[in-house]
Amino acid sequence: MRKLFIILVLCTLSLAGCGSSFEGEKISLSSxxxxxxxxxxxxxxxxxxxxxxxxSSSVSAGEAGEExxxxxxxxxxxxxxxxxxxxxxxxxKLMTEQAEVKNIRxxxxxxxxxxxxxxSQIENMIERRVDALIISPVNSKSxxxxxxxxxxVGIPVINLNMKVDAYSSVYIDTYVGASSSExxxxxxxxxxxxxxxxxxxxxxxxxxxxxxxIYRTQAFIDELRDKPEIQIEEILSANWDRKQAKTCAExxxxxxxxxxxxxxxxxxxxxxxxxxxxxxxxxxxxxxxxIGEADEETVGLLKEGSLSGFIVQDPEFEAVSAINSxxxxxxxxxxxxxxxxxxSILTADTIGDxxxxxxxx
Amino acid sequence: MKRIDRDNxxxxxxxxxxxxxxxxxxxxxIVPFTVLISILIYQNALRRSTYMxxxxxxxxxxxxxxxxxSYLDELSLIPNECNYNYYIQEYLKDAIxxxxxxxxxxxxENLHRYEMFSSTIETTLQERSDTxxxxxxxxxxxxxxxTIYPDEQDDEISVRDGWYRNAVAGYGDVYFCGPEDIRRxxxxxxxxxxxxxxxxxxxxxxxxxxxxxxxxxxxxxxAEFMDNITIEDYEHIGLLNQEGKxxxxxxxxxxxxxxxxxxxxxTCLQNGRWKNGFHQTELCGTQYHIVMTDIPMxxxxxxxxxxxxxxxRDARGSSLTIEIVVLLIFAAILILLNSLxxxxxxxxxxxxxxxxxxxxxxxMPALPVDTQDxxxxxxxxxxxxxxxxxxxxxxxxxxxxxKRQYELQALQAQINPHFIYNTLDxxxxxxxxxxxxxxxxxxxLAKLMRISLSRGREFIPVADEMEQVRNYLVIQSMxxxxxxxxxxxxxxxxxxxxxxxxxxxxxxENSIYHGIKEKEGKCHLDVRAFREGKDLVFLVRDxxxxxxxxxxxxxxxxxxFHDKPKGKGNxxxxxxxxxxxxxxxxxxxGVSYRSEVGKGTEARICIxxxxxxxxVSL
Numbered sequence: 001m002r003k004l005f006i007i008l009v010l011c012t013l014s015l016a017g018c019g020s021s022f023e024g025e026k027i028s029l030s031s032x033x034x035x036x037x038x039x040x041x042x043x044x045x046x047x048x049x050x051x052x053x054x055x056s057s058s059v060s061a062g063e064a065g066e067e068x069x070x071x072x073x074x075x076x077x078x079x080x081x082x083x084x085x086x087x088x089x090x091x092x093k094l095m096t097e098q099a100e101v102k103n104i105r106x107x108x109x110x111x112x113x114x115x116x117x118x119x120s121q122i123e124n125m126i127e128r129r130v131d132a133l134i135i136s137p138v139n140s141k142s143x144x145x146x147x148x149x150x151x152x153v154g155i156p157v158i159n160l161n162m163k164v165d166a167y168s169s170v171y172i173d174t175y176v177g178a179s180s181s182e183x184x185x186x187x188x189x190x191x192x193x194x195x196x197x198x199x200x201x202x203x204x205x206x207x208x209x210x211x212x213x214i215y216r217t218q219a220f221i222d223e224l225r226d227k228p229e230i231q232i233e234e235i236l237s238a239n240w241d242r243k244q245a246k247t248c249a250e251x252x253x254x255x256x257x258x259x260x261x262x263x264x265x266x267x268x269x270x271x272x273x274x275x276x277x278x279x280x281x282x283x284x285x286x287x288x289x290x291i292g293e294a295d296e297e298t299v300g301l302l303k304e305g306s307l308s309g310f311i312v313q314d315p316e317f318e319a320v321s322a323i324n325s326x327x328x329x330x331x332x333x334x335x336x337x338x339x340x341x342x343x344s345i346l347t348a349d350t351i352g353d354x355x356x357x358x359x360x361x
Numbered sequence: 362m363k364r365i366d367r368d369n370x371x372x373x374x375x376x377x378x379x380x381x382x383x384x385x386x387x388x389x390x391i392v393p394f395t396v397l398i399s400i401l402i403y404q405n406a407l408r409r410s411t412y413m414x415x416x417x418x419x420x421x422x423x424x425x426x427x428x429x430x431s432y433l434d435e436l437s438l439i440p441n442e443c444n445y446n447y448y449i450q451e452y453l454k455d456a457i458x459x460x461x462x463x464x465x466x467x468x469x470e471n472l473h474r475y476e477m478f479s480s481t482i483e484t485t486l487q488e489r490s491d492t493x494x495x496x497x498x499x500x501x502x503x504x505x506x507x508t509i510y511p512d513e514q515d516d517e518i519s520v521r522d523g524w525y526r527n528a529v530a531g532y533g534d535v536y537f538c539g540p541e542d543i544r545r546x547x548x549x550x551x552x553x554x555x556x557x558x559x560x561x562x563x564x565x566x567x568x569x570x571x572x573x574x575x576x577x578x579x580x581x582x583x584a585e586f587m588d589n590i591t592i593e594d595y596e597h598i599g600l601l602n603q604e605g606k607x608x609x610x611x612x613x614x615x616x617x618x619x620x621x622x623x624x625x626x627x628t629c630l631q632n633g634r635w636k637n638g639f640h641q642t643e644l645c646g647t648q649y650h651i652v653m654t655d656i657p658m659x660x661x662x663x664x665x666x667x668x669x670x671x672x673x674r675d676a677r678g679s680s681l682t683i684e685i686v687v688l689l690i691f692a693a694i695l696i697l698l699n700s701l702x703x704x705x706x707x708x709x710x711x712x713x714x715x716x717x718x719x720x721x722x723x724x725m726p727a728l729p730v731d732t733q734d735x736x737x738x739x740x741x742x743x744x745x746x747x748x749x750x751x752x753x754x755x756x757x758x759x760x761x762x763x764k765r766q767y768e769l770q771a772l773q774a775q776i777n778p779h780f781i782y783n784t785l786d787x788x789x790x791x792x793x794x795x796x797x798x799x800x801x802x803x804x805x806l807a808k809l810m811r812i813s814l815s816r817g818r819e820f821i822p823v824a825d826e827m828e829q830v831r832n833y834l835v836i837q838s839m840x841x842x843x844x845x846x847x848x849x850x851x852x853x854x855x856x857x858x859x860x861x862x863x864x865x866x867x868x869x870e871n872s873i874y875h876g877i878k879e880k881e882g883k884c885h886l887d888v889r890a891f892r893e894g895k896d897l898v899f900l901v902r903d904x905x906x907x908x909x910x911x912x913x914x915x916x917x918x919x920x921x922f923h924d925k926p927k928g929k930g931n932x933x934x935x936x937x938x939x940x941x942x943x944x945x946x947x948x949x950x951g952v953s954y955r956s957e958v959g960k961g962t963e964a965r966i967c968i969x970x971x972x973x974x975x976x977v978s979l
Contacts, residue, residue, distance in 0.1 A: 169445055170438045179447035179565070219447075222477065337444040337533050340565030 074104045074330045076323070077125030079118055080136040081162065081210075083110040085240045086268040087315060088136065090293060091161060094319030095134070102327045113207055113239075115142035122146040126155060131330035134158045134322050139209040140165040147171035156329035160322045163211040173329055176322045176360070178313045178341040180212045183291050184219025186311045187263055190345050191220075191230060194287045194308055198229025199260030202252045204273060206240040206265045213237075216265045216291065233259070238269050245272030253280045260287060267292035267310055274306045294346060294354055302348050309347040312354065317341045320359035328361070335360075379709075380702040387698060391691050399684045406680035407673060411650070414593075414672050415639050418652035418665040421590055421598065425663050426654045428586045429600070433659050437535040439485060439495060440560035440574040444533065448477040449506075453497070453562060453571040456505050475506065491582040493555070497562070497572045498525065505572055528559035528573045535560045537659040540580075540608055554580050556608070580609055587611045595671040603660040605630055617666050621645055630662060641669065708736045712743060719747060762944060769941045770819065781806075787840050798839055805835035813863065822973065823890050823897065824856040830865050830888050837873055845877045845884040845903075852891040859971045860897065861945055864938050865890075868901040868952070868964045871935055876905025876962050896950075897970045904961035913956045935964075942968055 078095065082088050092108070099106045107130065111118030118138050125133055126149055133155055137143050144167060150157050151171040159175040169175065191201060203220065206213045217235065224230050233256055238244035249262055253276060262277070264270035270290030277286050287308040292298065294312050301307035321339045328335050339360045346354055377385060443449050452474040482495050497506040502525065527536040539556035556578050562571040583600065587609050592598055597617040599610040605627030610618055618626070625644040629635055630653075640651045648669030655662055708731065715728055727744040730737050784806050791799040812821070812829040831849045838847060869888060877884040889900045908916075917939050939952040946968055956962040 163445065166438050166442045166445070167435070170434050170441050175445060179450075181447040182451075185447075334532060336563045336565070336568035337441070338450075338563070338565035340450075342566065 074102075074131045074327060075107065075128075076104050076132045076134060076326045076330070077107045077109065077122075077128070077130040078134040079109040079111060079121050079125065080134075080160070081111055081118070081138040081207075082113055082240075084112075085207075086242075087161070087240070087266060087292060090295075090315040091136070091319045091322075094316050095323055098320045098323040102323055104323060104327060104330075111138050113138045115139045119143060119146050123149065126150050126153060129153070130155060132156045132158060132326035134160050134326055135164075136160045136162050137164055137168075137210070138207070140211045140214070141168065141209070144168045144171070156326070158322050158325045158329065161318055165211075174325050174335050174337055174339055176318050176325055176339045176341070178318075178343045180215030181219040183212070183311045183313065183343050184216045184221075185223050186343060186345050187216065187289060187291065188220045188223030190289050190309045190311070190347075191224065191261055191263065191287075192227060193345075194289070195230055195260055198227070198231070200231050200233050200256055200258055201261040201263060202233050202256070202259060203235040204245050204248050204252075204262060204264045204269050205235060205237045206269070208237055212265060212291075220263060230261075238264075238272070240266060240268060242268050242272035245269035246276045249273035249276035250280070253277065253282060253286065260285070262286060262288045264288065264290045266290060267295070267298045267307075270307060270310065271297065271301065274301060278306065291343075294351070294356075299351060302346070302351055305348065309345060311343050312346045313341055313343050314356050317357045317359045321361075324359065324361045378706060380699070380706040383702055384695065384699060387695065391694070395687060395691050398687055399680075402683050402687070403676065403680045406683075407676035410672050410676040410679065414650060414667055414675070415652060417593070418596070418650070418667060419639070421592065422652050422654045422663045422665050425586060425590060425598070425600075426656055429583065429656055429661070429663070430658065432582055432586065433535075433537070433656065436491075436558055436576065436578060437560070437658070439482075439492065439576050440535055440558065440562070442481070442485075443478075443497065443560075443562045443574045444565075446478055446481065448474045448481075449497075449562070450565055450571065452478060453499075453505065454564065456499065457571065479506065489578075491578045491580075493577045493579055494575075495577075496575045498575065499572050500570060524557045524559040524575060525573055528561050528575075529570070531561060533561050533563050535658065537602070537661070539602065540606065556580070583609050593667065593671075595668055597666040599664045599666070601626070601630070601662045601664060605662075608661065617649075617668070622666075626651075626664065705736065708732075708740060712740060716743070719750070766941070766944060769937055769944075783840065784836055787836075791839075802836060802839050805832040808832045809836065819861060820859040820971075821862040822856065823858045823860050824851060826860050826862060826865055826899075827851045827888070827890055829863070830869055833866050833869060834886070834888075841873070841878065843883060845873070845886050847886040847888070850887070850889045850891075852889075855890050855892050855897055855970070857973055858897055859973055860899075860968060861941060864942065864966055864968075865899045865901065867935060867938050868899075868966070872901055872903040872905060872962060872964070876903045876907070880905050892970060893967075895970060896967050899966040901964040901966075902961065907958040907960050907962055908954075908956040909958050910956075913954050913962075916954055917952060938966075942966065 076099070078092075080088050080092060083092065096106065107125065107128070109118075109121035109125065111121060115138050118135075119142065122133065122135065122143060123146055126146070133150055135143065135147075135157060137159070140163065143164065147157060147164070147168050148171055156173040157171065159169070159172040159177070161177045163169070163175050163177060163180070164172060195201075201224075203217055205217060221232060224232065234252060236248040236252065238248050245264060245268070249272065252259060252262065262270075262273050264273050267290040270288050270292075273288050277283055277288060280286075283306060288306065289308055290298070290310040292310060292313055293315050294310075298307065298310060302310070318341050321341075325335055325339060342357045344354075452471060455471050455474070486492050486495060494507065496504060499505045524536060524538045527538070536559050537556065538559070541555045541557065558576040558578060559573055561573055563569065564571050587598070587600065588611065590598065590611060592611060592613060594613045595615055597610065597612040597615065599618050600608040601623075602608050605623065607618060607623060612618075622645055629642070629644070635653065637654045638652065640653070642649060642651060650667040650669060650672060652665040653662055712728065727748065728740050730741050730744070784802070788799055788803055788806070791802060809829060809832040812825055812832070827849055834847045834849065838845065865888065869886070872886055877886065884903055884905050887900070887902045889902075891898055891900075916935055918936075935952060942951045950968050951966075953965050953967070954962065955965070
């Protein structure tokens with residue numbers, strides 16, 4: 001009898017135990033309340049997009065002020081591909097100047113052409129909840145996941161200089177930079193002007209996998225498809241490096257005795273190629289063309305005649321537009337998807353008329 | 362006995378026994394307890410299955426939402442690409458510059474750009490199973506570009522078209538609309554399977570309007586996501602567009618989202634009270650568990666519907682087993698308790714019944730002792746007590762009998778002094794007259810006295826008893842001369858048998874005083890002793906007055922009939938003789954009378970034949 005009673009009591013207790021364990025999970029069943037079991041849906045939600053330009057929703061202006069000054073200084077994370085590549089170095093310098101003008105604090109990250117490093121740098125910036133991200137990707141496809149993460153927490157992303165690929169571009173707010181295709185097209189036009197009778201051409205490319213490397217070549221080839229008299233003999237990569245470009249050019253000069261044109265994907269590499277051409281003593285026979293800023297050295301080479309022409313792409317436009325865009329986006333404004341850096345052909349004849357493009361805003 | 366039974370029954374009817382009380386009490390405790398536990402279990406099960414179903418729905422909806430969002434992201438790269446494509450930008454700028462009204466590019470450069478971008482788009486279109494056409498419309502809503510294999514559709518667009526207006530208003534954001542009916546020329550329209558994605562293309566130089574790109578896509582991919590979902594039989598998951606129209610749905614045969622339901626759901630969604638998450642609400646008269654999630658980029662909503670009743674049924678199913686087990690446990694407890702109580706109560710009932718039967722009239726057999734516990738001791742002690750009572754009552758009976766016997770013996774031993782006086786008086790009178798009979802008379806008296814005493818023995822041979830009667834008759838016949846004749850006969854085979862002494866003489870005395878003395882004329886008195894079967898019979902017959910039946914019957918029943926000695930007889934009386942015989946030999950034996958008025962009386966004593974030297978015992 002007593003045993004039975006004890007069993008009964010135990011049964012009751014165990015049942016009551018079950019009861020309380022359910023209650024631990026706490027489901028509120030009232031119709032209007034959300035259930036407290038959380039899914040990850042929050043993380044998947046898109047940041048509040050603005051339907052109209054200029055309407056502010058100040059995504060994280062307040063909370064991102066981690067260093068918390070009174071004037072809520074905008075903090076912008078900048079992740080650029082390298083602190084060595086000349087164009088990237090120029091952009092860094094110009095952005096620093098513009099950031100001072102706009103009173104934006106910049107957190108610098110240099111990926112040193114390492115996609116993994118760049119991803120971790122972007123993730124780090126996202127964790128610090130910067131107000132805007134300016135990214136110049138080392139590879140057009142490598143940063144998709146990081147971009148999604150930034151997009152999911154509502155950090156605006158400015159893609160600078162080297163465009164991400166089509167899939168990744170869904171998650172950027174704007175791209176500030178030139179059209180590499182256009183540059184390729186213009187380079188082809190320039191080649192056509194320089195070689196009206198045709199000839200052999202070679203390409204020295206920048207770092208593989210970047211948007212300029214891909215499209216400056218592809219558009220160039222596409223454009224020249226209609227002009228079979230210009231033959232593209234070889235494509236070499238010099239990783240945006242002057243010395244490597246010089247070595248490549250030496251190799252090309254040695255290989256092709258009748259080489260007429262070397263198309264370098266930036267002016268830095270063009271300068272290297274020019275050195276090689278000069279040394280080989282084939283100046284005037286081999287045209288060198290490049291792409292990039294109309295800086296002192298380039299203009300000098302152009303005037304000297306060793307650089308036959310180049311596609312001018314102004315870093316100041318990009319740097320200033322990027323910082324201005326970051327400023328706008330951090331304030332919750334909406335800007336157009338592509339702030340295109342206008343490019344054009346510059347030759348010794350047209351250099352005098354060159355005017356720098358006016359940056360965005 | 363009967364009365365006690367009746368009392369017991371009354372007690373049983375009005376009050377429950379110990380077992381009944383305990384069982385009733387326990388049932389009274391257990392039933393609410395069971396009900397309480399059942400309710401608790403059911404509520405827990407309901408909570409649990411609600412939790413599970415909501416969790417399931419949220420996982421489902423969450424996954425679907427994630428899948429669809431990344432899918433729509435992927436889709437939106439098509440209009441996005443238009444924004445970043447140099448050739449499209451250049452082509453559209455040209456087209457706008459030339460005020461283009463038609464889709465065919467005019468100059469070579471334009472054509473080249475058209476080619477370049479359409480090849481990009483074309484590849485996309487061919488690679489994707491879901492996109493059916495990509496078209497770009499200009500400022501005046503004219504078609505500027507289209508893929509080579511568009512679905513057969515109107516290229517004319519109307520001012521009212523939402524996709525165009527919303528794309529322009531969205532300033533570069535993608536806008537989803539549909540489903541729309543696909544109009545096919547000449548054939549039937551296929552209903553609601555065409556979705557539209559549109560976005561404004563902005564000039565990369567100054568952000569100005571270049572055109573609107575429209576991508577038509579079908580449900581292939583969405584169906585792929587949704588069809589891979591595993592849902593419950595009663596569940597319904599639906600994808601609704603901004604207007605609450607159904608884009609796609611999945612259910613296992615049980616269509617919950619009929620048009621009425623859709624309308625109700627639409628109202629709920631549009632009044633804005635509902636946020637993402639779980640809602641329990643009534644739609645069209647049925648309770649539903651609804652889990653919903655927005656896909657913000659498209660303005661779509663994923664809705665998961667589960668009827669509350671099904672979840673309740675689930676809960677019932679899962680709680681039923683536990684409830685049955687609990688009930689079975691309690692039933693088992695009651696049954697076990699019942700048998701346990703039976704083992705306690707049944708011996709008590711048995712004991713009580715036994716007690717009821719205990720009277721002083723009969724002996725009680727002992728109850729079997731089954732157990733060594735308290736009850737066993739009780740029964741054992743009760744047995745001892747009844748045993749003692751039996752013993753005492755037997756003792757008492759014995760003593761009573763003895764006492765009676767002594768009394769009778771004492772009475773018997775007395776010879777009525779009156780009789781002796783009368784006899785002696787007669788003897789004196791006869792002596793004076795010198796009657797020769799004085800000697801036999803005195804001799805008879807002497808013999809009478811001797812047999813009467815018979816050395817204190819109670820049992821004497823039949824011959825002695827008959828001799829006593831003879832002596833008595835000798836005396837009486839002399840006293841009442843010429844009043845009667847007599848004969849005394851003793852069968853040879855009974856002479857040596859034993860009998861209680863002085864049982865025949867009182868009957869003879871009775872006959873003389875009541876039958877013969879009062880009658881005129883001479884009477885006969887016969888006394889005989891003989892064997893009749895196993896019995897020894899004394900017969901005293903006279904032809905005196907006789908008795909009527911009533912008197913005859915009363916002789917043996919009324920102690921007082923002749924008991925009041927009026928100086929006649931020896932005072933023993935027939936009644937006492939009968940009692941003595943019965944005390945000694947049992948109820949089967951005794952005195953019986955047969956008499957007829959005017960004819961005579963016959964008294965008969967019947968006792969068993971007992972040989973000498975054998976003590977009579979009962």
